[in-house]
Amino acid sequence: MTLDLIEIRPEPLTKGAFAPFGQVIKADHDKSYLINEGTTRRFHDLAQADVSDEEGEAILSIFRGTPRPLPITIAMMERHPLGSQAFVPMQPALWLIVVCEDEVPTPAGCRAFIASGSQGVQYAKNVWHHPLLVLEPTQDFLIVDRKGPADEGAANLEEHWFEGTGAILKIP
Numbered sequence: 274m275t276l277d278l279i280e281i282r283p284e285p286l287t288k289g290a291f292a293p294f295g296q297v298i299k300a301d302h303d304k305s306y307l308i309n310e311g312t313t314r315r316f317h318d319l320a321q322a323d324v325s326d327e328e329g330e331a332i333l334s335i336f337r338g339t340p341r342p343l344p345i346t347i348a349m350m351e352r353h354p355l356g357s358q359a360f361v362p363m364q365p366a367l368w369l370i371v372v373c374e375d376e377v378p379t380p381a382g383c384r385a386f387i388a389s390g391s392q393g394v395q396y397a398k399n400v401w402h403h404p405l406l407v408l409e410p411t412q413d414f415l416i417v418d419r420k421g422p423a424d425e426g427a428a429n430l431e432e433h434w435f436e437g438t439g440a441i442l443k444i445p
């Protein structure tokens with residue numbers, strides 16, 4: 274079966290452009306102050322984890338991403354109905370983000386962003402996004418998201434697979 278593929282060109286990640294989907298996590302000087310006798314600059318309160326629904330608690334993990342085959346094809350989107358999910362890169366390499374505002378995601382409704390190695394994001398709760406997309410052989414990310422009660426199963430992961438359609442990311 275041939276897929277009906279559209280092309281999406283990633284746009285540069287900015288706070289304003291990403292605002293409908295969550296927050297950009299970046300060392301923003303305006304939100305910083307010196308601590309530790311002036312030896313450390315704290316970039317304070319850049320994003321707020323939203324994980325407490327249904328007895329959730331915040332956890333920190335590391336995702337070691339590896340590239341998908343080229344051309345990167347977006348065939349599905351996912352979301353976490355019970356909590357936010359933050360990705361903070363642990364090395365200076367570009368990476369990709371794909372999100373969608375629509376209640377039912379479609380390839381044409383997706384927006385793609387290219388992020389620098391000094392930019393992280395937090396997807397707001399229940400925002401459609403594609404699983405981690407990296408460009409280097411391995412890219413580590415610090416993840417802040419939600420752990421729920423043992424019996425909740427996959428309650429915090431909803432997937433939507435496109436049927437017969439998809440999007441190819443045109444990487445600059």
Ligand SMILES: NC(=O)N[C@@H](O)C(=O)O
Pocket residue numbers: 351358402403404405
């Ligand atoms: N499934 C999982 O833990 N990872 C995804 O949520 C993702 O956004 O990469």
Ligand code: NI
Pocket residue numbers: 351352353358402403404
């Ligand atoms: Ni996710």
